[in-house]
Amino acid sequence: MSQNAGAEVVLRLDRITKSFGALRANDAVSLTLRRGEVVALLGENGAGKTTLMNILFGHYVADEGVVEVFGAPLPPGNPRAALAAGVGMVHQHFTLAGNLTVLDNIRLGTESLWSRWHAGAREKVQRLSRDFGLAVHPDAKVGRLSVGERQRVEILKALYRDARVLILDEPTAVLTPQESEALFATLRKATALGLSIIFISHKLHEVMAIADRCVVLRHGRVVGEVDTHATDKAALAALMVGGELSLPRAEARAPGPVLMQLDAVSTPDRGAAPGLKAVRLSLRAGQITGLAGVSGNGQAALAEIVAGLALPGSGAISLRGSPVARWSPGEALARGVARIPEDRHHQGSIADFDLTENAVLEGYKTRFSRRGWMNWRAARGFAEGIIRDYDVRCPGPETRIRLLSGGNMQKLILGRAMAPGPEIILANQPVRGLDVGAIAYVQGQLIAARDRGAAVLLISEDLDEIMGLSDVIHVMSQGRLSPGFARGTMTAAELGLWMAGQKFGDSDAA
Numbered sequence: 001m002s003q004n005a006g007a008e009v010v011l012r013l014d015r016i017t018k019s020f021g022a023l024r025a026n027d028a029v030s031l032t033l034r035r036g037e038v039v040a041l042l043g044e045n046g047a048g049k050t051t052l053m054n055i056l057f058g059h060y061v062a063d064e065g066v067v068e069v070f071g072a073p074l075p076p077g078n079p080r081a082a083l084a085a086g087v088g089m090v091h092q093h094f095t096l097a098g099n100l101t102v103l104d105n106i107r108l109g110t111e112s113l114w115s116r117w118h119a120g121a122r123e124k125v126q127r128l129s130r131d132f133g134l135a136v137h138p139d140a141k142v143g144r145l146s147v148g149e150r151q152r153v154e155i156l157k158a159l160y161r162d163a164r165v166l167i168l169d170e171p172t173a174v175l176t177p178q179e180s181e182a183l184f185a186t187l188r189k190a191t192a193l194g195l196s197i198i199f200i201s202h203k204l205h206e207v208m209a210i211a212d213r214c215v216v217l218r219h220g221r222v223v224g225e226v227d228t229h230a231t232d233k234a235a236l237a238a239l240m241v242g243g244e245l246s247l248p249r250a251e252a253r254a255p256g257p258v259l260m261q262l263d264a265v266s267t268p269d270r271g272a273a274p275g276l277k278a279v280r281l282s283l284r285a286g287q288i289t290g291l292a293g294v295s296g297n298g299q300a301a302l303a304e305i306v307a308g309l310a311l312p313g314s315g316a317i318s319l320r321g322s323p324v325a326r327w328s329p330g331e332a333l334a335r336g337v338a339r340i341p342e343d344r345h346h347q348g349s350i351a352d353f354d355l356t357e358n359a360v361l362e363g364y365k366t367r368f369s370r371r372g373w374m375n376w377r378a379a380r381g382f383a384e385g386i387i388r389d390y391d392v393r394c395p396g397p398e399t400r401i402r403l404l405s406g407g408n409m410q411k412l413i414l415g416r417a418m419a420p421g422p423e424i425i426l427a428n429q430p431v432r433g434l435d436v437g438a439i440a441y442v443q444g445q446l447i448a449a450r451d452r453g454a455a456v457l458l459i460s461e462d463l464d465e466i467m468g469l470s471d472v473i474h475v476m477s478q479g480r481l482s483p484g485f486a487r488g489t490m491t492a493a494e495l496g497l498w499m500a501g502q503k504f505g506d507s508d509a510a
C-alpha cells in the first residue's frame with residue numbers, strides 16, 4: 001500500500017472513454033489521485049496518456065465518463081473550470097509568449113497586464129519561486145530563457161493560480177539531467193506542501209525515483225497499477241509493452257572507408273552556446289560514431305555542419321576524400337546525407353501539414369517534382385510506403401502530423417530519412433520521448449543501416465545508448481571534441497570525466 005493510501009482523494013477519473021473516429025484513444029480509464037501523491041502515467045507512444053490529460057484539463061470532451069476534483073464533477077470541455085478547481089497543466093509544448101516578461105506571462109489570463117497594481121503579483125511570484133526552488137527572474141523576457149527556465153515559468157504559472165493538482169506531460173523530455181534533478185527537487189517540495197502530481201514520462205528510472213504509484217495504459221486501457229516500491233523497471237517495461245523486451249546491441253564490425261571528414265572545423269560561439277573548436281572527425285562506412293556529452297556543448301553546431309545547415313567559420317569538410325566546394329541542406333541531401341533532427345516538432349515537421357507533405361519536406365520535394373510541378377500521386381505513394389514499412393500507426397497519409405503520438409511521428413521522420421538509402425545518417429537524439437518498444441525499433445534501424453554500409457553519427461545525452469550502439473565514441477565538451485575511443489575501451493565513469501571537461505588539455509585556449 002502506498003503511504004498516501006489514507007489521504008484525501010483530490011482527483012478521480014471515472015471510466016473515461018474517448019474515440020477519434022475508429023480509434024479508441026481512451027477506453028474506460030479510471031484513476032484516482034490522493035493528496036501529496038505522485039502518480040506516474042506510463043504507456044507506449046499512442047497509449048492515450050496525453051488524450052486523458054487533455055480530457056482532465058478540459059481541452060477535449062470525453063465520450064463517456066466523469067472527472068471529479070475534490071469531490072465535485074468538472075464541467076466537460078472547460079479549461080477555465082479545471083483551472084478554477086485547482087488543476088494546473090504543464091504542457092508537452094510550452095504555451096508562453098516569448099515577447100513578454102516572466103511576470104507578465106504568469107499574470108496573463110488571470111489579470112489585466114495594464115493594471116499597475118501588480119506589486120502583490122511580483123511578491124507572490126518571488127515567494128513561490130523561493131518556496132518551490134524555481135529560480136527565474138520575474139523581469140526576464142521569456143524569449144531569452146532556456147528550455148529549463150521556461151518550464152519553471154510554466155510551473156510557476158500553475159502555482160500562481162493556486163493549482164492543487166499539477167499535470168506534467170513528459171516534463172523531462174527536453175531537460176538536461178541536471179535540470180531534471182532540479183525539477184524533481186521542486187516536485188518533492190510541492191508534494192510535501194500537499195500538492196498532488198500526475199507525472200508522464202517514458203524514462204523508467206525517473207518514474208522509480210519520483211512516483212508513489214504507477215498507472216500503465218496500453219491501447220487506451222489501464223493494464224496495470226502498482227506501487228513504485230513494489231516493482232522495478234523491468235516489470236514496468238513488460239507491463240507497458242505486454243511482454244519482455246530487450247534493446248538491440250550492435251556487434252563490432254570492421255569499418256569501411258571514410259565517407260565524411262571534418263578538419264579543424266571551427267564555428268563562432270552563439271551566446272552561451274559554444275561554437276566548435278577545431279573539430280576533427282571522420283565518419284566511416286559501416287560504423288556508428290557516437291557523440292556523447294551534455295547538450296549545449298556544441299552538438300547543435302556540429303549537427304548543423306554535417307547537415308549543411310551551417311558552414312564552418314574555418315576548417316574544411318570533405319566527402320570520400322574530396323573537399324566540398326558548396327555546402328547547403330540540398331547539397332548534403334544530394335550527396336547522401338540524411339538527417340533525423342533533434343526536435344521533431346520544430347525542425348523535423350510542420351504540424352498542420354499532412355503526412356504526405358511532411359514526408360516530402362526538407363528537399364525531398366525535388367525528387368517528386370518536374371519543372372516545378374509536384375507529383376502528388378508519387379509523393380503520396382512515398383508516404384504510404386513509409387507508413388507501411390515503418391509501422392506508422394495513423395488513419396492514413398492525409399492525417400495532419402500533429403495528431404500523431406510522439407513515437408509515430410518519429411517513425412515517419414525516420415522512414416523519410418532512411419527511404420532513399422543514405423550513405424551518411426545524422427541521428428540527433430533519435431529516441432527522445434519514445435517508449436521502449438519504439439526505441440528498440442529505431443535503434444535496430446540504425447544498426448541495420450550501419451550493416452549495409454552507412455556511416456551513422458549518433459548524438460545522444462544518454463550514455464547507455466551511446467555505449468550500446470557506438471563503434472567509436474567521441475565526447476563533446478565546450479565545443480571541443482575528444483579523441484575517438486573504440487567500442488568497449490572506456491567505462492561510463494571515464495566518459496563522464498571527459499563530459500565534465502576534465503580530460504581536455506588547456507592547450508585549446510588558442
Ligand SMILES: Nc1ncnc2c1ncn2[C@@H]1O[C@H](COP(=O)(O)OP(=O)(O)OP(=O)(O)O)[C@@H](O)[C@H]1O
Nearest residue numbers: 020025045046047048049050051403404405406407
Ligand atoms: N485530435 C486527435 N485526432 C485524431 N487522433 C488523435 C487525436 N489526438 C490523439 N490521437 C490519437 O490517439 C492516440 C493516443 O494519442 P496520445 O497523444 O494520447 O498518446 P500518448 O500516450 O500521449 O503518446 P506519446 O507517448 O507518444 O506522447 C494516438 O493514436 C493518436 O494518434
Ligand SMILES: [Mg+2]
Nearest residue numbers: 049050405406
Ligand atoms: Mg503524449
